[in-house]
Amino acid sequence: MSSTSFNYKEDPDFKKLTGQKSTISLVLTILELTFYFGFIGLIAFNKPFLSSMLTERITIGIPIAVGVIVMSWILTGIYVRWANNTYDVLVKKVRDKVEG
Amino acid sequence: MAQSIIGQVHPVSITFFLLFVVSTLGITYWAAKRTRTTKEFYAAGRSITGFQNGLALAGDYMSAASFLGIAGLVSTKGYDGLIYSVGWLVGWPIIMFLIAEPLRNLGKYTFADVVAFRLKRMPIRTSAAAGSLVTVLFYLIAQMVGAGTLIKLMFGLPYEWAIIIVGCLMIAYVLFGGMLATTWVQIIKAVLLLGGATLLVIMTLSKFGFNYGALFGTAAEKYGPEFLQPGGLITSPIDAFSLGLALMFGTAGLPHILMRFYTVPDAKEARKSVFYATGFIGYFYILTVTIGFGAAVIVGKKVIMAIDKGGNMAAPLLAEALGGHVFLGFLAAVAFATILAVVAGLTLAGASALSHDLYVGVIRRGQSNENDEVKVAKLATIGLGVSAMLLGILFKGQNVAFMVGLAFAVAASANFPALVMSIMWKNFSTKGAVASIWTGLILATGLIIISPTVWVDVFHSKEKAAIEKQITESETQSKAKVEELEKAAADPKAISEEKAQLDAKKKEISAQMPKALFPLKNPGLISMGAAFLTGILVSLMSREPEAQEKFEKEKLRAYIGIGAE
Numbered sequence: 001m002s003s004t005s006f007n008y009k010e011d012p013d014f015k016k017l018t019g020q021k022s023t024i025s026l027v028l029t030i031l032e033l034t035f036y037f038g039f040i041g042l043i044a045f046n047k048p049f050l051s052s053m054l055t056e057r058i059t060i061g062i063p064i065a066v067g068v069i070v071m072s073w074i075l076t077g078i079y080v081r082w083a084n085n086t087y088d089v090l091v092k093k094v095r096d097k098v099e100g
Numbered sequence: 101m102a103q104s105i106i107g108q109v110h111p112v113s114i115t116f117f118l119l120f121v122v123s124t125l126g127i128t129y130w131a132a133k134r135t136r137t138t139k140e141f142y143a144a145g146r147s148i149t150g151f152q153n154g155l156a157l158a159g160d161y162m163s164a165a166s167f168l169g170i171a172g173l174v175s176t177k178g179y180d181g182l183i184y185s186v187g188w189l190v191g192w193p194i195i196m197f198l199i200a201e202p203l204r205n206l207g208k209y210t211f212a213d214v215v216a217f218r219l220k221r222m223p224i225r226t227s228a229a230a231g232s233l234v235t236v237l238f239y240l241i242a243q244m245v246g247a248g249t250l251i252k253l254m255f256g257l258p259y260e261w262a263i264i265i266v267g268c269l270m271i272a273y274v275l276f277g278g279m280l281a282t283t284w285v286q287i288i289k290a291v292l293l294l295g296g297a298t299l300l301v302i303m304t305l306s307k308f309g310f311n312y313g314a315l316f317g318t319a320a321e322k323y324g325p326e327f328l329q330p331g332g333l334i335t336s337p338i339d340a341f342s343l344g345l346a347l348m349f350g351t352a353g354l355p356h357i358l359m360r361f362y363t364v365p366d367a368k369e370a371r372k373s374v375f376y377a378t379g380f381i382g383y384f385y386i387l388t389v390t391i392g393f394g395a396a397v398i399v400g401k402k403v404i405m406a407i408d409k410g411g412n413m414a415a416p417l418l419a420e421a422l423g424g425h426v427f428l429g430f431l432a433a434v435a436f437a438t439i440l441a442v443v444a445g446l447t448l449a450g451a452s453a454l455s456h457d458l459y460v461g462v463i464r465r466g467q468s469n470e471n472d473e474v475k476v477a478k479l480a481t482i483g484l485g486v487s488a489m490l491l492g493i494l495f496k497g498q499n500v501a502f503m504v505g506l507a508f509a510v511a512a513s514a515n516f517p518a519l520v521m522s523i524m525w526k527n528f529s530t531k532g533a534v535a536s537i538w539t540g541l542i543l544a545t546g547l548i549i550i551s552p553t554v555w556v557d558v559f560h561s562k563e564k565a566a567i568e569k570q571i572t573e574s575e576t577q578s579k580a581k582v583e584e585l586e587k588a589a590a591d592p593k594a595i596s597e598e599k600a601q602l603d604a605k606k607k608e609i610s611a612q613m614p615k616a617l618f619p620l621k622n623p624g625l626i627s628m629g630a631a632f633l634t635g636i637l638v639s640l641m642s643r644e645p646e647a648q649e650k651f652e653k654e655k656l657r658a659y660i661g662i663g664a665e
Binding site: 008009014017018021024025028029032033035036037039040041043044045047050051055056057058059061062065066068069070072073075076077079080083084088091094095098099 | 179182183185186187189190192193194196197198312313314316317320325328329330333334336337340341344348368371372374375378379382385386389652655656659660661662
């Protein structure tokens with residue numbers, strides 16, 4: 001480590017960064033778990049709902065299954081957006097402080 | 101439809117295949133000159149961009165088995181195939197939120213680097229390498245057996261020849277071109293597979309005026325409304341939950357996937373590559389499901405199942421029906437390329453566990469020079485490649501479907517918990533990590549052997565088949581009786597009595613079905629839960645102050661990337 005004078009453990013930016021990253025990771029992980037296991041739960045406990053017709057030709061189950069796939073991707077997109085706009089800025093701030 | 105040429109050696113497919121082989125060997129030649137150091141051999145010199153790595157990750161993950169298998173499952177079982185495909189995608193967001201960036205920042209070439217970051221090197225390397233190798237080997241055997249079978253079905257090539265061709269090509273890619281060649285094989289394969297599948301979907305939808313409703317509507321007309329409804333795939337919620345856990349967290353513990361994050365220059369590119377990979381893979385599964393429904397409507401269940409009971413030839417048959425021999429030949433070559441890319445990635449990951457984790461980390465106690473390590477990695481590649489061919493031939497005709505499930509269970513139980521706890525939990529100790537890895541590994545493997553997937557489907561397959569035959573027989577008998585009664589306009593009571601009798605008989609026969617010692621088809625729930633629990637309990641009982649002290653330093657590197665390779 002190039003700099004020992006800078007105490008990153010107590011640095012507010014570093015604390016903010018680790019805190020925010022943990023929160024967003026946790027929230028998005030829980031959302032993903034809810035989507036997938038919610039879907040599995042519907043199949044296990046409420047087949048009639050998934051089997052009911054959305055339009056004349058498509059059951060509700062089809063857009064819901066495709067929706068889980070699409071939502072998974074959107075969640076990764078939300079994370080990348082947050083990381084690019086917020087996380088990277090904080091990372092740079094702390095990095096500059098550490099490296100003096 | 102004209103007679104299918106599936107299963108024959110056809111000049112079109114051979115031409116496409118040779119084209120692929122020549123161009124990938126050309127790339128390997130180019131890559132060989134850029135593959136001298138360990139960083140180049142294991143990690144393509146960290147020169148791959150996020151977008152390229154996204155494609156390569158997709159290429160690593162989308163296997164021929166999932167392409168042909170899911171299309172086949174949808175074409176024969178309808179909606180249940182769609183349910184199945186969803187499970188294969190949902191691990192990717194988990195990789196993004198919990199793993200990708202810290203993995204990239206903390207490690208060098210393997211995920212064991214991360215677990216060993218602040219823990220004792222020797223015990224961690226040994227157990228993490230065991231977890232990696234078991235995952236890779238089971239996955240590899242399943243892929244090789246699948247490759248031999250599929251290539252035989254499609255090209256009519258003898259099983260052993262198919263295995264030998266796949267084995268030799270993959271050894272050539274990895275041995276000479278290392279990660280750089282492997283990455284480009286995966287990128288080319290991903291582009292071909294996504295392109296081919298897109299074309300097939302466009303051609304399918306053009307038959308229905310580009311209206312999904314019309315496609316589904318026709319499928320329901322042909323096979324009844326049940327075709328668009330959940331059927332018998334999920335019977336026990338706990339079973340589904342356990343398999344779901346193994347798929348989700350297993351994806352985030354696959355050594356050949358984790359290794360790919362070291363090919364990009366930094367954490368930002370690692371993050372981008374997951375976003376692209378998730379998009380490509382999700383898109384691919386949506387295409388595959390569409391292809392399955394298209395094959396069911398255009399080709400027909402009966403024709404598909406006449407060629408292969410499992411429905412594996414649904415996508416090639418649809419390609420032939422819509423685009424003739426040329427399109428079929430192209431798709432067959434793409435399937436071959438797909439197999440090659442996946443096994444090359446697996447072999448490289450296995451070789452790195454042997455050379456980087458075991459040879460350098462344990463045998464040489466972390467002291468080794470570049471040349472030695474590359475040499476050992478190359479020897480390991482040859483050893484693994486030859487073993488894969490031998491095992492592929494040894495397991496010919498065996499039911500290996502459980503092996504992919506097992507690979508995911510081991511990845512979710514041995515690799516994932518140790519990796520995640522080492523990144524996130526300050527009090528995680530060496531003893532805790534070792535206990536967690538071995539608990540996950542032994543429980544996942546042991547439980548799957550006594551589970552219905554192996555105990556009944558493999559060890560007692562004859563008894564199972566005999567009982568299933570009895571059930572179908574009594575079903576047909578009873579059906580004939582009911583029809584007779586209906587014709588004779590008999591008392592409805594008699595008909596319902598007959599039906600009740602059938603149910604009773606079925607129950608009686610099913611009771612003789614061999615019982616597995618462990619009830620769940622996939623042990624994920626128990627083995628992963630136990631691995632986390634053991635890791636936590638043992639860590640709390642064996643405090644390791646040194647490791648705790650280093651946690652702050654690890655955090656700085658994991659979050660900020662200071663000191664990252």
